[in-house]
Amino acid sequence: MISRYKTENMEKYMDIIKEIAETHPHKVVLSNGKGEYKKIIFARKVLKGRNAYQLEKYTQTQVFHENIEEGRLAEHIAMHFPAEFKQMNAFSLTTDYDVKAGKKGNLAVSRRQAENKTILVGGNNRKKKYILDEGMDIPAFRELGIFTKEGKVVSSMYDKFRQINRFIEMVDDVLKTYKGDEINIIDFGCGKSYLTFFLYYYIVEIRHMTAHITGLDLKEQVIKNCNKLAEKCGYTDLKFKIGDINGYRTDRKVDMVVTLHACDTATDYALYNAICWNTTYILSVPCCQHELNKQIRSEELSALTKYGIIKERTAALMTDAIRGCMLEYCGYKTDLLEFIDIEHSPKNILIRRAVKKPVSEEKRERAKAEAERLCRTFGIHQTLMQLVLTEERSHS
Incomplete structure (x- = not known):
């Protein structure tokens, strides 16, 4: 697997892999995969009274699990990194690591002191009280594998549990301004629909x-499974449909649009639909903003584009900044908020629009000009911006 890398480069990779393993990390994430697996998560557990790691290997449509001895962590990471994955994030009690494999065997390593925290291996840190918490009798959560039959959070699902609860907290906050007793919501790119079921129950x-x-996704089998579960739980007004975010139409008034990790430009089409429908609430956590990363260039600001990991993060931040500007240009009061601690998800920006208020023409034009200036500076074209401006020109 790793023979195509020069010996001296592999020594560098093995050094950092061994360093990470020696910190006994509670979590290691391999991402930016090029092969069969899109992501692999190593989670430290206590299995049969012994420390071990549980692997979750994600393909495009499935997740495979495997347990390994604690002492074999470095060996198993090296099986996949850097040959199959270009990004590795590791989290321990002392140090957090961000490791990126570049071209020609280059290696970028960032170390930072870990935040003060309590990690319960094989269990969960349950000090925080969640809106949807352990002990609640929620059949859908058991069926989705989030809760055990005793109503406890499955340890390997705890990060997902935290993410969804954080999203529900955001929804709870914006609904304080909602006056009706009935609401229509679309979840674009719902996937296995953890969020959709949480949201309905809440x-x-x-x-x-x-x-x-309504949950919308392209995967036929996933949609079929979600509809079966909704019917089994008696959730009569929770429906799932096969469909593309781009061009999706509905005759029903949409009060809220949500997206959680809709990939790349799928977020842009979701936001554009929300704009066209004059949706009251928008909550969107973007994912993998590849579009600008492929385009971004600047002679004057080349320091931001010459290093792969910096370029990637710059492109991601610019993507969400332009999205925010376009929502403001369309008359939306928009906030970009931290979604969740980066340890639990590197995709930690949430775009929120709570209430559409009158925005002065001056502020609208300023937001548009800011986005256009950013695009000129880096020689880029961004999907939401193109959709909004094309629609505007068609009506002028």
């Missing part, structure tokens, strides 16, 4: 409102 069972929620 609105119907916690807020005691009527919710009509």
